[in-house]
Amino acid sequence: MDTMFAILAGLFVAAAVFLLLSRSLLRMLLGLLLLGNGVNLLILVAGRLTRIVPPILPPDGALAAAATANPLPQALILTAIVIGFALFTFLLVLAVRAYETLGADDTDAMRLAEPPPPPPSLGY
Amino acid sequence: MQQAPILLAAWLVILPVILPLLGGAALLMARRHGRFHLAIAGTVGLAVAIVDGALLWRVVATGPVSMTMGRWLPPFGISFTADATGALFALAGAVVTLVVLAYTAMDVEESRDGGAFPAMTLLLLAGVSGAFLTGDLFNLYVWFELILIASFGLLVFGGAPLALDGAVKYAVINFTATTLFLTALGLLYGALGTLNMADIFGAAPRASPAIMASVAALLATAFGIKAAAFPVNAWLPASYHTPAAAVSALLGGLLTKVGVYALLRTLMLLPASRDFLHPVIIAVAAATLVLAPLAATAETNLRRAIGYLLIGGIGSVVAGIAMPDALGTAGAVVYVVHAMLTISALYLVAGLVERRTGATDTRRMGGLYAASPTLSVLFLLLIAGIAGLPPFLGFWPKLLLLEAGAARSGLAGTATRPLDLGAAGLTICLLLNALLTLIAGARLWSHIFWRAGPEDDPSEHPARPLQAFAAREKWFGMGAVTSLAGIILLAGLWPNPLIEAGRAAAASLLDLRAYVAATGLAAPP
Numbered sequence: 001m002d003t004m005f006a007i008l009a010g011l012f013v014a015a016a017v018f019l020l021l022s023r024s025l026l027r028m029l030l031g032l033l034l035l036g037n038g039v040n041l042l043i044l045v046a047g048r049l050t051r052i053v054p055p056i057l058p059p060d061g062a063l064a065a066a067a068t069a070n071p072l073p074q075a076l077i078l079t080a081i082v083i084g085f086a087l088f089t090f091l092l093v094l095a096v097r098a099y100e101t102l103g104a105d106d107t108d109a110m111r112l113a114e115p116p117p118p119p120p121s122l123g124y
Numbered sequence: 125m126q127q128a129p130i131l132l133a134a135w136l137v138i139l140p141v142i143l144p145l146l147g148g149a150a151l152l153m154a155r156r157h158g159r160f161h162l163a164i165a166g167t168v169g170l171a172v173a174i175v176d177g178a179l180l181w182r183v184v185a186t187g188p189v190s191m192t193m194g195r196w197l198p199p200f201g202i203s204f205t206a207d208a209t210g211a212l213f214a215l216a217g218a219v220v221t222l223v224v225l226a227y228t229a230m231d232v233e234e235s236r237d238g239g240a241f242p243a244m245t246l247l248l249l250a251g252v253s254g255a256f257l258t259g260d261l262f263n264l265y266v267w268f269e270l271i272l273i274a275s276f277g278l279l280v281f282g283g284a285p286l287a288l289d290g291a292v293k294y295a296v297i298n299f300t301a302t303t304l305f306l307t308a309l310g311l312l313y314g315a316l317g318t319l320n321m322a323d324i325f326g327a328a329p330r331a332s333p334a335i336m337a338s339v340a341a342l343l344a345t346a347f348g349i350k351a352a353a354f355p356v357n358a359w360l361p362a363s364y365h366t367p368a369a370a371v372s373a374l375l376g377g378l379l380t381k382v383g384v385y386a387l388l389r390t391l392m393l394l395p396a397s398r399d400f401l402h403p404v405i406i407a408v409a410a411a412t413l414v415l416a417p418l419a420a421t422a423e424t425n426l427r428r429a430i431g432y433l434l435i436g437g438i439g440s441v442v443a444g445i446a447m448p449d450a451l452g453t454a455g456a457v458v459y460v461v462h463a464m465l466t467i468s469a470l471y472l473v474a475g476l477v478e479r480r481t482g483a484t485d486t487r488r489m490g491g492l493y494a495a496s497p498t499l500s501v502l503f504l505l506l507i508a509g510i511a512g513l514p515p516f517l518g519f520w521p522k523l524l525l526l527e528a529g530a531a532r533s534g535l536a537g538t539a540t541r542p543l544d545l546g547a548a549g550l551t552i553c554l555l556l557n558a559l560l561t562l563i564a565g566a567r568l569w570s571h572i573f574w575r576a577g578p579e580d581d582p583s584e585h586p587a588r589p590l591q592a593f594a595a596r597e598k599w600f601g602m603g604a605v606t607s608l609a610g611i612i613l614l615a616g617l618w619p620n621p622l623i624e625a626g627r628a629a630a631a632s633l634l635d636l637r638a639y640v641a642a643t644g645l646a647a648p649p
Contacts, residue, residue, distance in 0.1 A: 020300070025292065032299055039307045046314025073313070076262060080306055083269040090276055091295055098292050101285045112289040113366050 005045045012038030025095050025105050032091070036084040040077045047073030134191040136182065137204045139175045140214055140253035143168055148246035155240060162229050165242035169222040172249060176215035183211045184628045188642035190259060198259075198643045199320035205259030207639055208629035209457055213385055214256040216464045220377040221249045223608045227472050228370045230600035241281060245374065248274035255382045259643060261309055261319045264386060268302050268350075275379060278371045279363065290366030297359040301349035308342035311335065322640040325393045326647075333396060340397030343390045344404070350383025353442055354412035357435050361419070364434075365427035365484070369475020372427055376434050377468030381460050384441045388456060391445060392633045398448065405446045406546045412439030413553040417560035421567060424486050426474050429568055430467070433510055436557055437463040440525060443550050447528045453630035455524030458622055462509070462517045465615075469608045470506045473499065476601055477572055480591050486571045493573040498602065500573040502609050507565030509612060512558045517616035520623060525554055 012034055019031030047070040055071040095105075104110050147168035151161050183189055188207040192198050206214075225245060251271035258264050272295075279291040313319055315335045316327045328336055345356070352360040360380070364372050391398040391405075398405075412435060420432035437459065444456025476499055481489045493500045509516035529535075529551030533544045593602070615622055632639060637647055 025296075028296055032296070032303070035300070035303050036306075039303055039310060042307060043310035043313065046310045076309075076313070079262075079266065083266065084303075087269065087272060087276075087299055090273070091299065094276070094280065094288070094291060094295060097280075097283065098288045101283075101288050107292075110289050110292065112286050113293070114362050 001049050002045055005041060005049060009038050009041040009045060012041060023106050023108055025098065025107060028107075029088070029091055029095060033084075033088055036080070036088070040080055043073050043077050043080070047076075133182065134189060136175060136179045137189050137191045137206045137257055138193075140172050140179070140218070140257060141204075141250050143172050143175070144246040144250035144253065148243045148250060151243035151246065152240070155243065161242040162225060165246050166222065166225045168246055169218060169225055169249065172253065173215065173218035173222055176211060176218050176253070179206055180208070180211040180215050180625065183208050184625055187638045188632060190642040190644070192643070198645055199318045199323035202263050203259035203320060203322070203643050204257050205322065205639065205643055206257045207632040207642075208625060209385070209389070209633055210256040212457065212461060212625050212629055213381065213464070214253045216461045217252045217256065217378050217381075218249065219611070220464055220468045220608075221245060221252075221374065223604050224370050224374050224377075224468065224472070226607075227373070227475075227601055227604040228368075229604075230594075230596045240277065244274050244277045244281070248278065248374065248378065252378050252382055256385060259321050261312070261321060261324065261390070265302065265305055265309060268305065268382070268386075271379060271382065272298055272302060275375055278374065279367050281367060281371065284366075287366045290363035293359050294363035297349060301346045304342055304349070305346040308339050308346060311342070312339050315339065320643070320645075321389070321393055322636070322643040322645050325636050325640060326645065328394050329396065333400070336394055336397045337400045340391065340394050340401055341404075344387060344401060347383045347387035347390070348408065351380050351387060351438050351441075352383070352435050353408050353438055354415055354435070355408070357412070357416070357438075360435060361423075361428045361431040364431045365425060369427070369471055369478065372430075373468040373471035373475070376431070376471050377464045380434060380438060381464050384438055384460060388441070388445055388453075388633065392448070392453075392636070395448075398445075402446065403546070405442060406550060409439050409442035409446050410549055410553040412436065412442060413550075413557040414439075414560070417557055417564050420564035421560065425484055426477065426486050426489070426568065426572070427471065427484065429486070429564065430470050430474055433470070433561060433564065434463070434467050436561055437467065437510065439557060440522065440554065443554060444521075444525055444528070446550060447525070447532055447547060448634065449528060449532070450627065450630050450634065451524050451531065452528035453633055454623070454626040455521045455528060457521075457629040457633075458524060458626035459518075459521035461622065461626075462521055462612075462615075465608065465612050466506055466509045466518060469605060469612060470503075470510070472601075472605045472608070473503050473506060476593075476597075476605065477503070479597065479601075480593070481572075482591055483578075486568060488578045489572045490575045490578040491573075498606070500569070502605060503573065504569055505609060505613065507562070507569055509616065511562035511565055513562070515616060517612050517619070517622075519616070520619040521626075522554065522558065524623070524626070526551060529554060 016031045016035035016038055019027045022028055050069050053068050055069045099105055102110055183206055188205055190203055190205040192201040192203045194201050251267045251274060254267035255264055276295055280287055315331045318327055349356045364376055416432045416436035420429045423429040423432060440459050441456045444452045478484055483489055509518040512518040512522040529547050533547035533551055535548055640647055
């Protein structure tokens, strides 16, 4: 099962890279979203996949480590999801504002901060 | 489970984070009553600086201090561990924030919604202090995200089209970089089962070197983007000149330094992987050192040119990481402190220059020397500091780095060993960087201040006549910049305390036994 999940995470990241290489800002943002989800899957796989065994200690305290779900990756992923969601929301609003203000979704057309250099003079 | 009560002194480690977080939250809640926000933020900043100073004094005197929260022992609980490196950087960051807050006081009467700026600045300071003082890699990720959110807010403040354009590029690349960092964390957790920095140092030698090397490469890429080292630096000159000058100073002084600190810290935790990446680090350092000041020479936008000078400084720090001995690491640490102070001061001076000339492009500036000798002397002093001319602050870390390079390469002293080409190349690149930075800076200075007036610009926007400073601009703007320049000058003339702190920091980075012992974990073999 780990291998399947690892391949799935890889597919997520591959799709994210494909979208990130686009010039359209909206597609780049979707790529970032996919990238975040792929990485979250990766953390889940990294922290041992098991069948449904809750990480709750029995009263005598002893529990075989390999048979139990690992709660820490889930805590890490939850934190990453919350933070990623907040940042992604901001990025979406920023993209809309940039589209309204600059009139462009194409990053090649956003040249306000980096104006292209003036053409070299042709005469002497 | 941790039972012993936490020592009162250990609270020093987390106060630099708690104070600005609470202050920022309070200011955000009171944003409709924006009268004393700047004064409150300044008080909090001053308190943070005092706490950081006390922490540094304690850490240099008695070794690293650690505090673990939530009654869970490390490696499970989140530790805050301050060594001399983190405490020194946190202190420099608090000083920069304080000066920038004083600088923005000159605009407080004009700005209509100034209420959010001090709060955002405090949250940024909280993130920066947290990143410097935390002892847990996942916690470092959280502080990076807090820094990102605060810096987004600062960048788009006011919503000018130029700032939005810069913010789009800054936001997308930095979000990608933190996601790369998270990827490295996932792999690291899978390989070691821990994310506590002290524990990673002990566990890393037992893991597969191939996995550790790929983790280190991912971390180096993520932090390289954050620090704007050469192949991944294009976002910085595209965004840092777009917001107000005070925000440029804050971001330029603090954020790239957090990235380079994270690079230094994580590579020192994984010495075997650092050695594996050694050729890459040397190549990145050499390219950054030479190419960035060349780009600054070709640039006419004042703050974009300063951005390139900033990137050149990052090259010096990476050069220190490429020479991980007592001299090289001390040089890198002292250089970071120097760059934090000097780059911020330079951005603030650039803001004042832009106010007086009403232009952002050096082609439309000129003749400022006669109008404002103080400003021109300040600019010249800071340029000399960045280039590393002898009596100024920038000279001392460069000297340490050059000594390290000369000793390693066999260029100096008893040359019984064969010549180390990497270290020799770095030494030459460091010297070349000083020369090129001086050329770029002197070119900026002579264009802005020395020549009689703007060159004949064929554009449709004629240069505006020089503006006089209002009283508030004179007191708060010039006052803040002059006091920061004074700190830089004094630290350059009496560099011994800073160099001693840098040596202590290098010792704690190179020998992590005291760091591990402070967290309460068993010492590695």
